[in-house]
Amino acid sequence: DARVTQTPRDKVTEMGQEVTMRCQPILGHNTVFWYRQTMMQGLELLAYFRNRAPLDDSGMPKDRFSAEMPDATLATLKIQPSEPRDSAVYFCASGLALAGGDNEQFFGPGTRLTVL
């Protein structure tokens, strides 16, 4: 049963600390997305990759957030330094984007981040 996995599932940290969230996309998928969900803003796209190349990270605060794909099986989202306003659930999703394909996205379970 192919699934997107994310670690950690929950993270509590203090303001100023570095936070790294990891995602393993579904094997064979060529697109990876990072979303943030809050009560106020709903689901927002932070960044996405196609064939490991970053296509758009305009949704991320550039001074503190960074997203990478070291290899096809791992995507990371890093916050340094973290702030209380970063508290949210961070979702990773993957999909197979092919010309004429349906581009369906599959979501991981999320990482619930609390910054004190």
Next chain:
Amino acid sequence: KQEVTQIPAALSVPEGENLVLNCSFTDSAIYNLQWFRQDPGKGLTSLLLIQSSQREQTSGRLNASLDKSSGRSTLYIAASQPGDSATYLCAGGTSYGKLTFGQGTILTVHP
């Protein structure tokens, strides 16, 4: 820029009722429209995906329609059950997979 709106924000119905959730989008150059379900504290589960060339998709008691010209999609749930209680999200997609989400409809089906 694509904007997606869902109404109503919340809906409470008795078990067995048929119901319709609405989704509207501003950019008709949509590649696809995807409906998701989210249970409290959980991730998103894909329910139905409609390509821009399609008018509707069906899965079990769920039927989703897409009208690009009017910028609308509906999710029809037949014979609702308490297990259908969740937040339902629609999202408009681009050809390279970028999704823009609505704020969701919180559905409660009471016995």
